[in-house]
Amino acid sequence: MGATVPVIRVVDDDEPFRTAISRLLRAAGYQVRDYASAGAFLLADGGSEPGCVLLDLRMPGPNGLDLQSALRKRDDALPVVFLTGHGTVPATVRAMKDGAEDFLTKPVKREVLLEAVRRALARDAERRGAGEHLRRLRERFDGLTSRERAVMELVVAGRLNKQIAAAIGASERTVKAHRARVMAKMGAASLADLIRSADRVLREPREPREPATAGQA
Amino acid sequence: MGATVPVIRVVDDDEPFRTAISRLLRAAGYQVRDYASAGAFLLADGGSEPGCVLLDLRMPGPNGLDLQSALRKRDDALPVVFLTGHGTVPATVRAMKDGAEDFLTKPVKREVLLEAVRRALARDAERRGAGEHLRRLRERFDGLTSRERAVMELVVAGRLNKQIAAAIGASERTVKAHRARVMAKMGAASLADLIRSADRVLREPREPREPATAGQA
DNA sequence: GCAGGGATTGCCCCTTGGGGCAGCGGCCGC
DNA sequence: GCGGCCGCTGCCCCAAGGGGCAATCCCTGC
Numbered sequence: 404m405g406a407t408v409p410v411i412r413v414v415d416d417d418e419p420f421r422t423a424i425s426r427l428l429r430a431a432g433y434q435v436r437d438y439a440s441a442g443a444f445l446l447a448d449g450g451s452e453p454g455c456v457l458l459d460l461r462m463p464g465p466n467g468l469d470l471q472s473a474l475r476k477r478d479d480a481l482p483v484v485f486l487t488g489h490g491t492v493p494a495t496v497r498a499m500k501d502g503a504e505d506f507l508t509k510p511v512k513r514e515v516l517l518e519a520v521r522r523a524l525a526r527d528a529e530r531r532g533a534g535e536h537l538r539r540l541r542e543r544f545d546g547l548t549s550r551e552r553a554v555m556e557l558v559v560a561g562r563l564n565k566q567i568a569a570a571i572g573a574s575e576r577t578v579k580a581h582r583a584r585v586m587a588k589m590g591a592a593s594l595a596d597l598i599r600s601a602d603r604v605l606r607e608p609r610e611p612r613e614p615a616t617a618g619q620a
Numbered sequence: 621m622g623a624t625v626p627v628i629r630v631v632d633d634d635e636p637f638r639t640a641i642s643r644l645l646r647a648a649g650y651q652v653r654d655y656a657s658a659g660a661f662l663l664a665d666g667g668s669e670p671g672c673v674l675l676d677l678r679m680p681g682p683n684g685l686d687l688q689s690a691l692r693k694r695d696d697a698l699p700v701v702f703l704t705g706h707g708t709v710p711a712t713v714r715a716m717k718d719g720a721e722d723f724l725t726k727p728v729k730r731e732v733l734l735e736a737v738r739r740a741l742a743r744d745a746e747r748r749g750a751g752e753h754l755r756r757l758r759e760r761f762d763g764l765t766s767r768e769r770a771v772m773e774l775v776v777a778g779r780l781n782k783q784i785a786a787a788i789g790a791s792e793r794t795v796k797a798h799r800a801r802v803m804a805k806m807g808a809a810s811l812a813d814l815i816r817s818a819d820r821v822l823r824e825p826r827e828p829r830e831p832a833t834a835g836q837a
Numbered sequence: 838g839c840a841g842g843g844a845t846t847g848c849c850c851c852t853t854g855g856g857g858c859a860g861c862g863g864c865c866g867c
Numbered sequence: 868g869c870g871g872c873c874g875c876t877g878c879c880c881c882a883a884g885g886g887g888c889a890a891t892c893c894c895t896g897c
Contacts, residue, residue, distance in 0.1 A: 492707040496723045499716035506713045550874090561810025564854070577875050579855065593778030594854095598815050767844085781884070794845050796885065811884095 409524050410454035412481070413437040414444045414470065416462040420509070424457065424486075424516075431517055441470035450474070450481050453531060455504070455523035460487035460494055468494065471501050482523035482530075486511060537603060543589050544604045551588070554581040558594075559601040626741050627671035629698070630654040631661045631687065633679045637726070641674065641703070641733075648734055658687035667691070667698050670748060672721070672740035677704035677711055685711065688718050699740035699747075703728060754820060760806050761821045768805070771798040775811075776818040 411433045415421045418439065425435045434454075438444035442464050444456075456474065460467040467485060474480050485498050488509040495506050504526060505519040547555065550571070557567040564582070568575045591597035628650045632638045635656065642652045651671075655661035659681050661673075673691065677684040684702060691697050702715050705726040712723050721743060722736040764772065767788070774784040781799070785792045808814035 490709040492709065492712050492723060492725050495709050495712040496716060499713060500722075505717075506709060508709050548874095559812055561812035563852095574876055575853095576877065580875075583855070594811060595776055595778035595815050598812050599819070602816070765844095780882095791846055792883095793847065793886095797845075800885070 407453060408432070408434045409527070410434045410436060410452045411520060412444060412448055412454065412456045414439075414441060414456060414462070414467070415459035415486070416440060417459070427513060427516070428457075428520070431520075433520070441465040441467070441473075444470065445473060450477055453524075453527055455482045455484060455520060455527055457484050457486055457520070460485055460498075461489045468497055468501070471498060471503065475501060482526045484519045484523050486516070540589075540600050540604045546588055547585060551581050551585050554578055555585045555589075555597070555601060556605070558582060558585070559598045559605075624670060625649070625651045626744070627651045627653060627669045628737060629661060629665055629671065629673045631656075631658060631673060631679070631684070632676035632703070633657060634676070644730060644733070645674075645737070648737075650737070658682040658684070658690075661687065662690060667694055670741075670744055672699040672701060672737060672744055674701050674703055674737070677702055677715075678706045685714055685718070688715060688720065692718060699743045701736045701740050703733070757806075757817050757821045761817075763805055764802060768798050768802050771795055772802045772806075772814070772818060773822075775799060775802070776815045776822075 411428050413421055413424055413428070413435060415424070415437070416439050421437045421439070425437050428435045436448070438447065440462055456470075458467045458470060465473075467487065471483050474483060482504045483498075483502070484504050485495075485506040486509060487507075490506065490508050498506050504523040507515060507519060544552070553571055554567055557570060562570070564575050564578045568578045571578070585591075586597060589597055589600055591600060628645050630638055630641055630645070630652060632641070632654070633656050638654045638656070642654050645652045653665070655664065657679055673687075675684045675687060682690075684704065688700050691700060699721045700715075700719070701721050702712075702723040703726060704724075707723065707725050715723050721740040724732060724736060761769070770788055771784055774787060779787070781792050781795045785795045788795070802808075803814060806814055806817055808817060
């Protein structure tokens with residue numbers, strides 16, 4: 404189990420700074436990978452390993468905000484901590500609106516940086532935990548037949564078996580059969596269980612969130 | 621109800637600017653109240669009317685961030701939009717982390733300001749709607765006796781009546797009676813209903829920040 | 838002390854949910 | 868065409884949920 408060390412991805416075009424930060428983080432016990440550009444990072448890292456991203460704002464090629472947007476589109480979006488010397492208020496606003504964990508300015512105190520990283524990692528762990536659970540639920544849900552799904556929806560809506568039978572045009576006995584299979588396939592020990600699982604699975608897929616009109620420019 | 625015009629509270633020590641902003645907002649159809657300091661605002665406004673707060677960062681006395689913190693502690697916390705000429709990155713970060721709707725810098729374009737205000741008002745309306753529903757549920761929940769609450773918790777945990785009876789040391793018939801009263805008092809038409817209400821009411825009081833999953837606006 | 842009210846419980850009856858068993862009918866592969 | 872598999876269904880039985888009715892018991896106000 405568990406002792407996977409989180410991976411901190413450091414993305415910054417300033418090589419000496421990158422090296423210094425990486426050393427600091429390694430000394431704190433983290434595994435670190437560093438990249439000189441957003442592109443290099445995106446090519447090399449699929450985001451599957453737990454961790455977070457430490458990101459410079461201004462870089463040649465796609466900048467930090469662009470990279471953050473790209474990350475947000477991936478299911479496994481990693482938490483982002485900005486660390487930059489050229490921070491402006493509008494950029495900060497946009498970064499925070501887009502869900503950045505923090506936005507620090509160089510030079511940064513060691514404790515401040517480590518604290519931000521800790522929070523980012525905590526968030527990532529939480530997200531992964533919740534995501535994993537939801538993924539399993541969704542898998543199970545996908546294993547239902549369309550008939551079973553229909554019954555499930557009506558069951559969690561609080562309808563009685565006989566009402567469900569009338570609604571889908573089947574006998575009550577059939578509804579019971581479907582219902583039993585739904586409970587089994589969804590791994591629900593009780594109706595309460597099923598309802599909670601259903602409410603999580605049926606909640607619409609994440610919406611990308613409107614591009615947040617970044618406070619002017 | 622219905623056509624209540626939202627009230628924009630403008631808090632800024634710069635009198636000419638305050639006047640100009642107020643005029644702009646009134647022209648856009650909003651009701652505006654302006655205050656020269658955080659203290660003046662807190663004394664005069666209980667936050668009961670729908671709307672939002674347009675806040676300067678740097679002011680004599682308590683500053684904008686202090687006021688934002690104070691607002692967050694009130695149940696009816698109004699959405700806050702910062703509008704300041706002295707923005708710094710750390711102040712922006714703190715404001716956004718504390719849930720500010722936006723952080724704008726003077727001078728601000730008319731459209732940018734109005735758009736931010738629109739979003740703040742939309743958030744306020746949403747919060748009030750959800751809050752209202754939750755408040756009613758909580759009221760109903762508070763109307764339960766401790767015995768009924770105990771039964772309710774076990775019911776929504778998926779326990780059978782006989783298990784509940786054993787757990788609370790009562791007869792099954794009594795559990796049924798409590799259960800029926802819980803359904804009636806909570807206004808639940810079905811077990812599914814009750815479970816959903818319970819999950820909302822029993823969820824612990826809101827923490828400060830919550831973007832965790834759905835990266836907020 | 839006594840009446841009224843709420844909580845608790847037993848008794849009984851009905852409805853619902855859950856599930857075993859078997860018959861039926863359609864679809865698939867050989 | 869045939870046997871097997873699966874979904875749908877009826878018949879039956881049992882457990883669980885829901886609730887009417889009445890008796891007890893305890894507490895409170897008059």
